[in-house]
Amino acid sequence: MAAVTADQKTQSTSGTAKAAGQPAGTAPDAADAARLAVFDAAVAADDRIEPRDWMPEAYRATLVRQMAQHAHSEIIGMQPEANWITRAPSLRRKAILMAKVQDEAGHGLYLYSAAETLGTSREELLDKLHAGRQRYSSIFNYPTLTWADVGAIGWLVDGAAITNQVPLCRCSYGPYARAMVRICKEESFHQRQGYELLLALSRGTEAQHAMAQDAVDRWWWPSLMMFGPPDDASSHSEQSMAWKIKRHSNDELRQRFVDICVPQAEALGLTLPDPDIRWNEERGQHDFGAIDWTEFQEVLKGNGPCNEQRITQRRRAHEEGAWVRNAAAAYAAKHTTTPSAPQAQHVEETA
Amino acid sequence: MSAALALGDDALVLSHRLGEWAGHAPVLEEEVALANIALDLLGQARVLLSLVGDEDELAYLREERAFRNLQLVEQPNGDFAHTIARQLYFSVYQHLLYERLAAGGGEFADLAAKAVKEVAYHRDHAEQWTLRLGDGTGESHERMQAGLEALWRFTGEMFQPVEGLDATGSGVDREELESAWLSSVTTTVERATLTLPTGPRTGAWTAGAGRQGVHTESFGRMLAEMQHLHRSHPGASW
Numbered sequence: 310m311a312a313v314t315a316d317q318k319t320q321s322t323s324g325t326a327k328a329a330g331q332p333a334g335t336a337p338d339a340a341d342a343a344r345l346a347v348f349d350a351a352v353a354a355d356d357r358i359e360p361r362d363w364m365p366e367a368y369r370a371t372l373v374r375q376m377a378q379h380a381h382s383e384i385i386g387m388q389p390e391a392n393w394i395t396r397a398p399s400l401r402r403k404a405i406l407m408a409k410v411q412d413e414a415g416h417g418l419y420l421y422s423a424a425e426t427l428g429t430s431r432e433e434l435l436d437k438l439h440a441g442r443q444r445y446s447s448i449f450n451y452p453t454l455t456w457a458d459v460g461a462i463g464w465l466v467d468g469a470a471i472t473n474q475v476p477l478c479r480c481s482y483g484p485y486a487r488a489m490v491r492i493c494k495e496e497s498f499h500q501r502q503g504y505e506l507l508l509a510l511s512r513g514t515e516a517q518h519a520m521a522q523d524a525v526d527r528w529w530w531p532s533l534m535m536f537g538p539p540d541d542a543s544s545h546s547e548q549s550m551a552w553k554i555k556r557h558s559n560d561e562l563r564q565r566f567v568d569i570c571v572p573q574a575e576a577l578g579l580t581l582p583d584p585d586i587r588w589n590e591e592r593g594q595h596d597f598g599a600i601d602w603t604e605f606q607e608v609l610k611g612n613g614p615c616n617e618q619r620i621t622q623r624r625r626a627h628e629e630g631a632w633v634r635n636a637a638a639a640y641a642a643k644h645t646t647t648p649s650a651p652q653a654q655h656v657e658e659t660a
Numbered sequence: 661m662s663a664a665l666a667l668g669d670d671a672l673v674l675s676h677r678l679g680e681w682a683g684h685a686p687v688l689e690e691e692v693a694l695a696n697i698a699l700d701l702l703g704q705a706r707v708l709l710s711l712v713g714d715e716d717e718l719a720y721l722r723e724e725r726a727f728r729n730l731q732l733v734e735q736p737n738g739d740f741a742h743t744i745a746r747q748l749y750f751s752v753y754q755h756l757l758y759e760r761l762a763a764g765g766g767e768f769a770d771l772a773a774k775a776v777k778e779v780a781y782h783r784d785h786a787e788q789w790t791l792r793l794g795d796g797t798g799e800s801h802e803r804m805q806a807g808l809e810a811l812w813r814f815t816g817e818m819f820q821p822v823e824g825l826d827a828t829g830s831g832v833d834r835e836e837l838e839s840a841w842l843s844s845v846t847t848t849v850e851r852a853t854l855t856l857p858t859g860p861r862t863g864a865w866t867a868g869a870g871r872q873g874v875h876t877e878s879f880g881r882m883l884a885e886m887q888h889l890h891r892s893h894p895g896a897s898w
Contacts, residue, residue, distance in 0.1 A: 391682035399898040411695035630686020636796025
């Protein structure tokens with residue numbers, strides 16, 4: 310599940326809300342002003358910004374942060390679903406789930422590569438994730454307690470992610486937009502599979518139906534939180550929208566998602582855990598109940614049900630894999646055919 | 661015992677073990693590679709088990725003593741070197757076997773011809789990692805050697821008779837298969853600067869035991885996890 314979330318987007322770089330694109334503390338000279346004019350014109354014309362193009366430092370920093378967090382979400386997001394691979398109740402479902410988790414690792418790889426076009430490296434980004442200096446989507450801090458959670462994640466979490474991400478296919482930064490085109494195709498497929506899993510449970514035995522309803526009850530509100538804080542509390546959105554990194558506000562996307570889910574829930578034969586959901590004829594949209602923003606803030610602060618477990622597992626996999634990565638580097642250094650062999654200097658010492 | 665059951669169980673059980681790596685691999689590329697291999701094996705298992713009966717009944721409702729997989733594939737993952745040693749031993753065997761089944765024109769020829777392409781990739785993956793770990797750092801060399809040693813005693817079972825796979829019909833000559841396997845594994849191990857283990861490859865407890873439904877202790881626990889949900893909802897469909 311690719312879940313770049315607005316809660317991450319709004320944790321934007323310091324200073325982005327200031328004059329567009331000036332590196333902090335640098336007096337713009339005439340050449341910079343000319344480059345900025347070219348950049349602004351390209352964004353205004355809906356042209357793509359490419360890695361070799363000049364771009365404001367704040368734009369670069371915002372993108373690195375957002376793309377890194379998006380990549381981290383793919384990697385951490387493998388955990389709640391991988392939790393059920395060994396217990397999947399049929400071989401067909403097991404194959405679907407394995408393929409999905411594999412896709413997520415692949416999405417992480419695309420996104421780290423796309424972020425690297427901005428002058429960072431996967432290693433650096435992973436170090437920041439492990440050190441708690443970069444975030445991942447808050448949704449993955451919730452536990453998968455039953456098999457139906459795998460379906461609820463597909464339907465709701467991937468559904469929310471797609472609602473957020475389809476506009477990113479038109480994002481102003483070319484490598485990110487192109488990665489999103491590929492990722493959204495696969496995500497849509499995952500979402501349909503999640504829906505179909507829930508449908509099978511909903512139409513199954515009484516116990517299966519109850520399992521599906523319980524999962525939807527637990528995942529509904531956290532999925533709505535994936536769109537981030539309400540617009541009046543989302544101070545950095547404006548800059549991201551001006552740069553055409555972001556195309557719609559958090560509340561617009563959240564509303565769109567609710568409007569999509571209500572009829573789908575009916576078709577599934579499941580209810581959404583919100584007594585205030587009703588069609589508003591005047592607005593032509595659904596009204597819905599208040600989100601518990603205190604819970605959202607707690608999860609962001611690290612106090613969600615699985616924050617500690619998720620990051621610990623990620624760190625452990627990385628630390629326990631260090632000797633394997635060192636071995637690959639040492640082997641490459643020994644067997645390289647280039648005479649200069651600069652990689653040899655980068656082989657880490659093993660314990 | 662049906663040969664389809666034996667080959668299907670090998671693929672099913674090894675796929676399950678590889679699935680346990682998800683989210684724990686040493687590098688992202690290996691998350692993709694291990695899941696990819698697991699998926700290939702699961703696909704093979706589904707085709708093979710379907711030749712015998714209902715794939716889910718066979719996977720989820722048989723008890724330990726009715727499984728016919730090799731003890732090698734049920735061995736716990738251990739560290740990455742241990743997993744690679746298991747992959748090396750098994751994928752070289754499976755590749756050589758499927759090549760022969762594909763060429764032999766028996767009942768598994770079509771299935772083997774399709775699977776052999778996947779297994780060639782699995783074999784390459786295992787051989788490449790054996791080289792990297794064996795000829796990498798001091799630590800990786802030691803770990804890879806330890807993995808090879810620990811699993812060596814399970815390798816003889818691969819060459820025990822399997823009803824329906826011997827000379828009659830399928831074109832597999834076990835002795836020829838065994839010598840091809842030994843030669844291939846020896847070459848890779850030596851290129852990786854490692855030493856071929858010298859202990860026995862079969863023993864009173866391992867020779868043919870998995871094929872007869874006698875397994876090692878961790879296997880029952882693996883099945884308990886795999887089958888729990890399915891067994892908790894008798895008759896349900898998913």
